[in-house]
Structures are given as structure tokens and as C-alpha cells.
Amino acid sequence: MRDVIDQANEIAQLELDHLIAERKTFQGESATHCIECNEPIPEKRRQLIKGCQLCADCQQLNEMQRSVSRKQR
Template identity: 55%
Template sequence: MAGGWSRDGAVQDQIDASVDDEVQRARSQLVSGESATHCEECDSAIPEARRKTIPGVQLCVACQSSLEKHETSHGGINRRGSKDSQLR
């Protein structure tokens, strides 16, 4: 159900585009290759179990958690341009 001047199915198209963008972003952040033995940020040792479980890991658990917390604190793109998103 679309409203205003938009065609039927436009809302679902926006939802699909948002999901596709997020999947693409997540895939672009995947690492591959050889895992580091020491964290790139704090230089602490990365446990062998973590290196084997996550191929290409470069950060220790603490630094990875901090990075993910920082990334999730930023809001996403609001494609609909609601008034609430414009007031932030």
C-alpha cells in the first residue's frame, strides 16, 4: 500500500533496497586471509581459538567489541526522509 504520489509496491521496494544495502555493507566488512597473532589496535595476543574460528581476524575481542559498539551507535539512512530523521 503506497501513499501520496508513489506507485503500489514502492514501500516494499524501499525496504528491499535497504536490506540489500545492509547485506552489501556487511559483506564488504568481512575479512579473509591469514589471522593476526596480535591485535592491530592494542597489540595484545589473539587466542588461537579465535584465530581458527574467524579467518582473517585482526582485532582482539575487546577491540572488536569497541569497534562494533561505535559502528552501531551511528544511525542508518532513512530513505523515507521522515520529519523525525530531519530533526536529528
């Protein structure tokens, strides 16, 4: 049986794969600091994910919350 961390990692990887595949559609500049926690967003993340506004940790939490929300429907 998979645990919560395995599920979270799978969700994060799926979202990252999707973002990379669709990165041509992102417009605008990435934020230098996360809009949720105000931590700096690493340069490499800002370059790879155009228009990103969240750090990796906040992005993962956001995805987990959306996943739980979808499952509750």
C-alpha cells in the same frame, strides 16, 4: 529497561553469529596480535574467525562505535 552492557553483549553476539555464518568469505590469515591494542589474539579466535585482526575486546568496542554511528544517522 536494558542497560548498556546488555546492549553491547547483544551487538557482540549478533556480529559473532554473522561472522561465523559468513566465515567462508574471509580470506588471508588472522593476525597473531590485535592491530588496535597489540595484545595477543587467542589461537581459538584466530581459527574460528579467519582473517581476524582485532582481539575480542577491541572488536566489541569497534562494533559498539559502529552501532552508535548508525543510530546517529
